[in-house]
Amino acid sequence: MDNFLHKWTICMKKAFRLLLMPLLFILMHGSYGASFPDWHHMDQDTLNRSYNNSLAVPESKEMFNHWVIEAKEFRASHAQYLDIPYGPSKREKLDIFVAAPNAPTLVFIHGGFWQMRSKDDFAFIAKPYVKAGINVVMVGYPLAPEASMSEIVAASQRAITYVQHHIQDWQGDPHRVVVSGWSSGGHLTAEVMNNPIVSAAVPLSGIYDLEPLVGSYIDKKLHLSQQEVKQFSPMNDTPPKALPIYIFVGGAELSEMRRQSYDYAAKLAALHQPGGFKELPQKNHYTILADMINPEGEIYRTLIQVLQGKSLILNQ
Numbered sequence: 001m002d003n004f005l006h007k008w009t010i011c012m013k014k015a016f017r018l019l020l021m022p023l024l025f026i027l028m029h030g031s032y033g034a035s036f037p038d039w040h041h042m043d044q045d046t047l048n049r050s051y052n053n054s055l056a057v058p059e060s061k062e063m064f065n066h067w068v069i070e071a072k073e074f075r076a077s078h079a080q081y082l083d084i085p086y087g088p089s090k091r092e093k094l095d096i097f098v099a100a101p102n103a104p105t106l107v108f109i110h111g112g113f114w115q116m117r118s119k120d121d122f123a124f125i126a127k128p129y130v131k132a133g134i135n136v137v138m139v140g141y142p143l144a145p146e147a148s149m150s151e152i153v154a155a156s157q158r159a160i161t162y163v164q165h166h167i168q169d170w171q172g173d174p175h176r177v178v179v180s181g182w183s184s185g186g187h188l189t190a191e192v193m194n195n196p197i198v199s200a201a202v203p204l205s206g207i208y209d210l211e212p213l214v215g216s217y218i219d220k221k222l223h224l225s226q227q228e229v230k231q232f233s234p235m236n237d238t239p240p241k242a243l244p245i246y247i248f249v250g251g252a253e254l255s256e257m258r259r260q261s262y263d264y265a266a267k268l269a270a271l272h273q274p275g276g277f278k279e280l281p282q283k284n285h286y287t288i289l290a291d292m293i294n295p296e297g298e299i300y301r302t303l304i305q306v307l308q309g310k311s312l313i314l315n316q
Helices: 002-029 044-049 060-077 119-131 149-170 184-192 226-231 255-270 287-293 298-307
Strands: 081-085 093-097 105-109 135-139 177-182 200-204 245-250 275-280
Touching: 060 119, 093 119, 093 149, 105 119, 105 149, 105 184, 105 298, 119 135, 119 287, 119 298, 135 149, 149 177, 149 184, 149 226, 177 184, 177 287, 177 298, 184 200, 200 287, 200 298, 245 255, 245 287, 245 298, 255 275, 275 298, 287 298
Parallel strands: 105 135, 105 177, 177 200, 200 245, 245 275
Antiparallel strands: 081 093, 093 135
8 A cells, every 4th residue: 555655646746747837837927827918919019119129228239339349359369260151141151169179069149130230249159158168159140131031040050050060170079069049049049959969959038939020110121921920930849859948038128028938938848848947037138148148147057057968957
C-alpha cells in the first residue's frame, strides 16, 4: 500500500508539472487576463501608439547615438571579419568578431521594425561578449520597403545557414551556438531557430504575432499580406521540441510589447518548451538592451550561462 501511495504521489507531481503549471501560466499571464487591453478593440491611433517605442521613451535617440559611437569604435578595432556576404542582396552581410578557438558563438539579429538600423549600429553588443571569450556574429539583412517580410525572413535564415556551414572558419564550437535578437530581431530569432546549429534562442522584446501590425504605421513600409502574417508569426509555429527558448521583456515596456511576449511565453509553456520567461522590472524597450551588455544584467548572465552549455529554467 505504501509503495502504491508513493508511486501515486510521484505521478501526481508529474501531472501537475506537465499539465497544470502551463495552464496556470496561461490563465495568469496570457492575453485572456485583465492585464492587457484587447488590441482588437483599439482604434488605429491607439494601436499605433501601442507599438511606438521611440515615442514612449524620449531618451531613446540619445541612448542610440551613444551606442552607435561605441559600435563604430568596436568595429574599427575588430576589423578582421567585417561585411562577410552570405546572400545576394547588398545588406546580406555578417560581421564576425572572434574571441578564441573552440569558443561558443552568439548570433545577434538587430531591431528596427524590419525597416531601420543595421548590424553596424549594434556592434556595441559584441564588446562584452568578446571580452568574456565568446565569438559574436552580427547579422545584417535587407529592410522594407525594398524587401518584403518573406524576403527578410528568408535572408535571416540564410545567415544562420551560413553560420552552420562556416563556423569552422573561425574555429567556433558548432555545439554552442545561441541566437538572440531584439525587437524585430526577436521576431527573426524565432523565425531562424529551427536550424539544427542553434542550441538555444534568447529573443528580447520580440514581436510574435504580426496581425496587430497590419494597417499600422509600421505596415506602411512592410505591406504585410495575410499569407505573410500567417506564415511568419511565431505564434503560429511549433519550435523544435528540445530547443531551450529564453524570452525576456521589460516591465516598463508598452502594454502591446509586453502582451506579445506574455502570449508567446504562454504558448511555449503549454508546449512544455524548455527555457522560460522573465519580465525585467522597470526596464523599457531600450534599457532592456542595456541589460544585455551589462555584466551584472540578468540577460547578460543568462546568455553567458546558456552559451557555456548550461541548462537553465527562467522563472517569472
